[in-house]
Structure formats: C-alpha cells, structure tokens
Amino acid sequence: MQHTTPAHALGIDFGTSNSTAGWHRPGVPSLLALEGERITLPSVVFFNAEERRPVYGRLALQEYLEGYEGRLMRSLKSLLGSKLIKHDTSVLGTAMPFKDLLGLFIGELKKRAESSAGRAFEQVVLGRPVFFVDDDPAADQEAQDTLEAVARKVGFKDVSFQYEPLAAAFDYESGINGEELVLIVDIGGGTSDFSLVRLAPERHFDNDRQQDILATGGVHIGGTDFDKQLNVQGVMPLFGYGSRMKSQALMPTSYHLNLATWHTINAVYAQKSQLALANMRYDIEDTLGIDRLFRLIEQRAGHWLAMEVEASKIELTEVTHRNIDLTRIEPNLSVDLTRELFEASINGLLERVRGGVTELLAQAGVAAGQVDTVFFTGGSSSIPALRQSVAALLPQARHVEGDNFGSIGSGLAIEARRRYG
Template sequence: MKNASAARALGIDFGTSNSTVGWLRPGVDSLLELEDGKITLPSVVFFNMDERRPVYGRLALHEYLEGYEGRLMRSLKSLLGSKLIKHDTSVLGVALPFKDLLGLFIGELKKRAEAVADRPFDEVVLGRPVHFVDDDPVADQEAEDTLVEVALKIGFKQVSFQYEPIAAAFDYESTIEREELVLIVDIGGGTSDFSLVRLAPERRDREDRENDILATGGVHVGGTDFDKQLSLQGVMPLFGYGSRMKNQAYMPTSHHLSLATWHTINSVYAQKTVLALKNMRYDIQDTAGIDRLFKLIDQRAGHWLAMEVEETKIQLTHTDTRHLALDRIEAGLSVDLSRALFESAIAPLLEKVRASVRELLVNAGVLETEVDTVFFTGGSSAIPALRNSVAAMLPNARHVEGNRFGSIGSGLAIEAKKRYG
C-alpha cells in the first residue's frame, strides 16, 4: 500500500505571518513544500480584481506589489477571538464572511498538502496559541470553536489541537540525547507562547505526556505588534501622527493605529475615513503630515508601507540602522530607522513577555536557575533585544535555536501521528 507507514493525519501550523503543514513519514523531512519549493506559505490572500480570483502566499504579495487592482488580506489569524470574525468584508464587490476568508486560506493549505502528498487527509492536529485572547476564556474558546467550524467545513472529519509551544517542544525532543528541563519560547506573528517541559529520549513515545508539561503560558504580543510600534514611533510621524491641533490637543490617533495594524489597513481607505480626515485638516496646525497621509490613501499604499516596516524590523536584527526610502509617497521622502529606536518602541512589549515567563516559572514551581535549555522558535524570536531579555532571566540555561518557521509544524506532525496513527 502506498505510504503505508506514513501518518494518516496532518499537522497544520496556521500562523499570523506564515503557515506550515507537517506530515510524518519515515526517513523524510516532515514539512511539506507549499510554494516554490519552500515549506512556508505566507498567510496572505490577495483578491485579484482584474482576474476575479484569490491568490495566496508569495504570489499574492507579488501581484499586489506589481500593482494589480484588488484587495490584500494579511494577518488572518488575528481575526480569531476578535469581534470582526462575526462580520463580513467586501471582496470583489461581494460580502464575504471573515470565517469564509479563513476557510479559503486553510483550505488552500489542505489542498496544497494533499497535492504534494498525492492523497487526501481527513484528520488534522491544528496548532493554537496558549491564549488566542488574553484574560478572556469565553473569547478564547470562541476562537478555537471557529477554527473547528472552519476545518470541518473545508473537509476535515476529525479536528484536534495542540499548544504551539508544546508542539515545538516535541520537535526539539526528537534531537536530544539526555533529559532536559526546557523553556520553549515561541514568538510568532501574533502571540508569544511559552511552555516549560521535561524532555528526554526515553519519553518520546509515551502516549500521555501530561506530567512532563510543567506549565504553559502566553501573552498576545507578537511580530505584528513589534511592527506596529516601529511604525508608530518611526514612520507615522511623517504622516501626521503626533501632530498638534489648533487647540493644542494631539491629532486623533485612530487612523494611524489602523494603518500600522495589518488587518485594519483597508479601513483607512473607506470614504467615511477620508471625509473625517478632510474635516480634521482644517484644525491642524501643520498640515504637511496629513497631506502625505492623503497621498498614501490615494495610492492605496498602506500594505506596501507595512511591508517596508516589517522588512526594516527584520534588517534591524543584524544591522544598526536602515534607510527607508518613501519616494513612492512623495519625492525625496525618507527616514532612517535605528535598532535603538526599535528597541525603545518595543520595550513595554518585552516587559509583558518577561512578566509572562516569570508567571510561568512561578506556576511550575521552578527556579530561574533550574532551567537547562531555552529553545527559541517563531519568526520574531530572532529579535536581539527579545532574546537577550529572556535569556538574562535564566542564567544557567543554554540557548538553542530551532527552525524559526518550521519547529511547530514538525511537532504537530509528530502529535498527529500519535493521535491518529
């Protein structure tokens, strides 16, 4: 029988920024290639107006940047647990429920995985953050229920979940040779998730790992939040953020906040937003910034700007400054963004991360000196200030870097094999 010893089920890491799919087979890397030979599919949908079709991943970003008319949707996972998930959005002139938007993307993951595997899949283990929503168990459960509903609608018959940092722990466990007390630090696009787990080669095949998981925790802080703060502190002042009104009050910030947040960028283009800004312009002391904002809106350049901010964040993990040219908006417009500015902008977020780690250790009854290993995964775990701030809390721990974009998907594949055979 074809692939007789392969797993029956998939593990899907539906991420805020990137997604992966794992399928466990003997002697083969578990992560499936989803686009152009790559294991990641950026969690992006572009509704191409010219050709009346949705496109996904890198191709979606390419068509958007090439100037095709249409609607770009990113950070789809951020819809889970939000009020937006119960509403519709306008796509290609038609009202599309946000749940169906999630179904389109997760359905595409299933379709691509089945094409690569050359077989259908009925069972899936989905990764989930420890908290979709902080301090709101009802909204958190609704987010998980929404994912179940979406997964069943696109054709899965059995759906279960594993915490993303636990999945990353199982991936790391497949590589170790002795017992370790490991703090998993998973910094994704939307959340920071942690687990404190006792791992060992002889524990790998156990069905019940509940006693090995000492604590889990997390906070709704991730890469898109870091992007947002960099945008607000470094870029949005060029577009009127922080401007003074004639009565000395600051210009309202809601439009800049929407522009700095991936899943709300499109709202800035709405006619009522433009009218509100035009009315506001008469009361602003210096109109240079708001006039640039109008240019950005006219060009529908919000997603382009957000991508430039994100790329700056990535560059600042290994350089001290990045020169950001904004000629697309206005000839000669540019700004130099520094790592120091970025680290200052995200300092309050890093404190939230540290507080979550401290709470995790207290809940587990483990001293900071007792942790053997810190395992970093997730795209935003590369940020030096974040790594250093967490590492400084655990003086005796060695630092291990997993596959930043693949550890969770690999761990979910291991879990899928255990659960479904």
Template sequence: MKHDLPARACGIDFGTSNSTVGWLRPGQEPLIALEDDKITLPSVVFFNFEERRPVYGRLALHEYLEGYEGRLMRSLKSLLGSKLLKTETTVLGSAMPFKDILGLFLGQLKERAERLAGRPFEEVVLGRPVFFVDDDEKADQEAQDTLVEVAKKIGFKDVSFQYEPIAAAFDYERGIEREELVLIIDIGGGTSDFSLVRLAPERRQLDNRHSDILATGGVHVGGTDFDKQLSLASVMPLFGYGSRMKSAAFMPTSHHLNLATWHTINAVYAQKSQLALQSMRYDIVDTTGIDRLFKLIEQRAGHWLAMQVEESKIELTLAERRSLSLERIEPGLVAELSQTLLEEAIGPLLQRIESSVSRLLVDAGIRGEQIDTVFFTGGSSSVPALRNCITALLPNARQAEGNVFGSIGSGLAIEAKKRYG
C-alpha cells in the same frame, strides 16, 4: 511495521504571518513544500479584482505589489477571538463573512498538502496559541470552536489541537541526547507562547507526555505588534502622527493606528475615513504630514508601507541602523530606524512578555537557574532586545533555536502520528 508507514493525519500550523503543514513519512523531513519548493505559505489572501479570483501566499503579495487592483488580507489568524469574525466584508463586489475567508486559506493549505502527498487527509492536529484571547476564557473557547467549524467545513472529519510551544518542544526533542529542562519561547506574528517541558530521548515514543509539561503560558503580543509600535515610533510621524491642531491638542490617532495594524489598513481607504481627514486638515498647524498621508491613501500604499516596516524590523535583528526609503510617497523622504529605537518602541510589550515568563516559572515552582535550555522559535524570536530580556531570567540556560517558521509544523506532525497512527 506500523511505524514505517506514512502517518494518516497531518499537522497544520496556521500562523499569523506564515503557515506550514507537517506529515510524517519514513526517511523524509516532516514539512511539505507548499509554495514552489518552500515549506511556508505566507498567511495572505489577495482578491484580484481584474481576474476575479483569490490568490495566496507569495503570489498574493507579488500581485498586490505589482499593482493589480484588488483587496489584500493578511494576519488572518488575528481575526480569531475578535468581534470582526462575526461580521462580513466586501470582496469582489459581494459580501463575504470573515469566517469564509479563513476557510479559503485553510482550504488552500489542505488542498496543497493533499496534492503533494498524493492522498486525502481527514484527520488533523491544529496548532493553537496558549491563549487566543488574554483573560477571556469564553472568547478563547469561541476562537477554538471557530477553527473546528472552519476545518470541518473544508473536509476534515476529526480535528484536535496542540499548544504551539508544546509542538515546538517535540520538534526540538528529536535532536537531543540527554534529559533537559527546556523553556520553549515561541514568538509568533500574533501571540507569544511559552512552555516549560521536561524532554528526553527515551521519552520521545511515549503517547502520554502530560507529566512532562510542567507549565504553559502566553500573552497576546507578537511580531505584528512589534511592527505596529516600530511604525508608530519611526514612520507614522512623517505622515502626521503626533501633529498639533490649532487648539494645541494632538491630531486624533485612529487613522495612524489603523494604518500601522495589518488587518485594519483597508479602513483608512474608506470614504468616511478620508472625509474625516479632509475636514481635519483645516485645523492642523503643519499640514506636511497629513498631505503625505493623502498621497499614501491615493496610492493605496498602506500594505506596502507595512511590509517595509516589517522588513526593517527583521534587518534590525542584525544591523544597528536602517534607512527606510519612502521615495514612492515623496522624493527624498527617508525614515531613520535603529535597534535602540526598536527596543524603546517595543519596551512595554517586552515587559508583558517578561512578566508572563516570570509568572510561568512561579506557577511551575521552578527557579530561572534550574532551566537547562531556552529554545527560541517563531518569526520574531530573533529580536535582540527580546532575547536579552528572556535570557536575563535564565542565567544558566544555553540558547538553542529551531527553524523559526518550521518547528511548530514539524512538532504537530509528530503529534498527529501519535494520535491517529
């Protein structure tokens, strides 16, 4: 029978931090192991200068941290909808369009999935945030069109899309026993996306679920934004952020903002940036922080520092406090972090998320008390302050959560089987 055959198409969740590929097969879990036995491939490319080759995922991070000379690129999805996507960068000594770097990574997802499946994939359902770009329909459409172009260039012949939170809803629906009104909260690396969906066991097999999707919404705020604000609040002051100039003005912030943002870290290493910092040093009252910044730049430790901050954010979902050792930069240097500090740092971002969810409920004509379940997914959905601000809107909803990195990929695999057989 047709439903006992493996699906023709796969689903790809190209994430800001991690990516997955789902493929429905009888009797097996949907997600394909992409790196060793792990279902996620971190969305990272490292161009190894010594061996003149790109490496991906955990191996990319390992080679970078081991000190291989090269160029690390992460948060590639953040390029979609940005002006950078129409430009190029220098990689292994020659110019490469950012669009081609996206193609390298997506091609790697396709290649690994096909190798493990033992067959080619020509059709794909790609996940997409509700908004790649807030309040700009043209830029949002351009971002989706770019993904189509890249996907076809690497060999997919038919490319379609599903909203990421809708995909997560279909994954959650696999395990329910009665009808539920569910609010899907997907907090990814680059975006927060929400869907209000009516789910039921007897509706799983329906091809058209349009009437079950009551509302969708989202905002361009995600885990990398949390990391950035935590970095600026706790770590960057140790490197001169907020230093006073002799004129009593604050030191310009662009260098620290670049250093706290994954896809702009390399800008700090540019000669122009370093010369600007050196000329600025003479006008700073206390040079302790900027001198540490020079040490960090000399070691090209920006990505290392960003990883430490991200790890601290993850630990602060469970622990009240964390001491972050910066011994690599200076003996005895420590940044003290806490849940309270994280909550204060991301407070304005949480307000934007809360407003977006409130607006979605109004659009759907649904009161918060009517929601049966709030389903959390995405790598940053475990932040306590975020959960508190969402659950305060939904007093009767029970909390559920799926595989934080796998729900969307699984749901996209379900959608791919429905669309392509």
C-alpha cells in the same frame, strides 16, 4: 517505539505570518512543500479584481506589489478572537464573512499539502496559541471553536488541537540525547507562547505526556505588534502622528494606528474615514503630515508601507539601521529606522513578555536556575533585544535556536502520528 509507516494524519501550523503543514514519515523531513519547493506559505490572500480570483502566499504579495487592482488580506489568524470574525468584509464587490475568508486559506493549505503528499487527509492536529485571547476563557474557547468549524467545513473529519510551544518542544525532543527541563519560547506573528516541559528521548513516542508538561502560558504579543510599534514610532510622525490641532490637542491617533495594523489598513481607505480626515485638516496647525497622509491613502500604499516596516524589523536583527525610500509619496522623502529606535519602541512589549515568563516559572514552582535549556522558535524570536531580555531571566540556561518557521509544524506532525496513528 519508532514507527515504520507513514502517519494517517496531518499537522497544520496556521500562523499569523506564515503557515506550514507536516506529515510524519520515517526518515523523511515532516514538512511538505506548499509553494514551489518552499515549506512555508505566507498567510496572505490577494483578491485580484482584474482576474476576479484569489491568490495566495508569495504570489499574492507579488501581484499586489506589481500594482494589480484588488484587496490584500494578511494576518488572517488575528481575526480569531477578535470581534471582526462575526462580520463581513467587502471582497470583489460582494460581502464575504471573515469566517469564509479563513476557510479559503485553510482550504488552500489542505489542498496544497495533499498535492505535495500525493494523498488526501481527513484528520488533522491544528496548532493553537496558549491564549487566542488573554484573560477571557469564553472568548478563547470561541476562537478555537471557530477554527475547528472552519477546518471541518474544508473537509477534515477529525480535528484536534495542540499548543504551539508544546509542538515545538516535541520537535526539539527528537534531537536530544538525555533528559532536559526546557523552556520553550515561541514568538510568532500574533502571540508569544511559553511552555515548561521535561523532555527525554526515550519518551518521544509515548502517547501520554501530560506529566511532563509543567506549565503553559502566553501573552497576546507577536511580530505584528513589533511591526506596529516600529511603524507608529518611526514612520507615522512623517504622516501627521503627533501633530497639534489649533486647540493644542493632539491629532486623533486612530488613523495612524489603523495604518500600522495589517487587518485594519483598509478602514483608512473608507470614504467615511477620508471625509473625517478632510474636515480635520482645517483644525491642524501644520498640515505637512496630514497632506502626506492623504497622498498615502490616495495611492492605497498602506500595505506597501507596512511591508517595508516589516522588512526593516527583520533586517534590524542583523544591522543597526535601514532606510525606507518614500519618494513615491513625496520627492526626496525617506526615513532612517535604527535598531535603537526599534528597541525603544518595543520595550513595553518586551516587559510583558518577561512578565509572562516569570509568571510561568512561578506557576510551575520552578526556580530559574533549574531550567536547563531555553529553546527559541517562531519568526520573531531572533530579535536581539527579545533574546537578551529572556536570557537575563535565565542566565544559567543554555540557549538553543529552533527552526523559526518549521519547529511547530514538525512537532504537530509528531502529535498527529501520536493521536491518529
């Protein structure tokens, strides 16, 4: 049954890289403007030390890059299911629990959605990955419970969840003409999620769709992992990654891995970390790389470099190479990142994605030839090697590209209408 009045509830896609909020209204696109006219809000908080205030989204990135003093926090969703969520972090000179940091961002999402919609929302369907944590049901449940508690604390009274790939499936279903067996491949910033769903336009507004969901699965791999591999393999060798100690052992990799991972970059700036590096310098054969690493740390340029690597990953979906100018670290220093290097660096991750899809088909008892459509969504689903990798498993299925940043949010708005009217 087609609805003729606006929904009561909100659908929120809190993403690792970008977030959206959807409100289902007849004949109107669901997604609400969250930053100017834009429907996405990058999942970023910058604590501006000079003005002592939090800034969100694109403005947060802009202020950080303009050189304001402060603390930049990205990939906030990755905190869910991690040990960090039970700890504090230093923000503007005081200790802030990571849970409160999540609350700041989710609260800001709610406030902006309400401002855009011109009304308040007390009910929400939140998207969630199929697994916040792989192979640990208790930790996975704890991650969902944490997110629910955060949502309630910022003012939502009724909170429920839907798997993100299923939300994308319901968005896709709103535009098809006949029944299809569809594999949803959702490659987000933090996870790769899969669902095998039977879709049909006549069942679009049915309240119970359980019998149409053949299987759900996923692996804890996403865009930030692809960034990390490109950073470690392509950039970090310039900063001492792979350097030999005088004992012929390799230099410890933890510093480079932390610099290539959004939510651990600040750990490298800590005094304890810098002292350990300074002591290590005496034992390194060729100090060129570690000296560059010191300059990068001195400039606190880790987030800037991570953004450059992320931009390279995005551009390498269209072009075969991209150059990063590193003259701020050393005169005439640069690095040329190629698609070939990128694909080689993520091959192990793609192997796990393929394994996840294969396992899903086996779980559903469905042969590859029975799948009509592969629906790609999520910000990292446009990586050519990833698409080719999945396509090779399902050569007979047609491939459809969703809105990489909007399909899940639109589907969650549909689900919010179903559940709360």
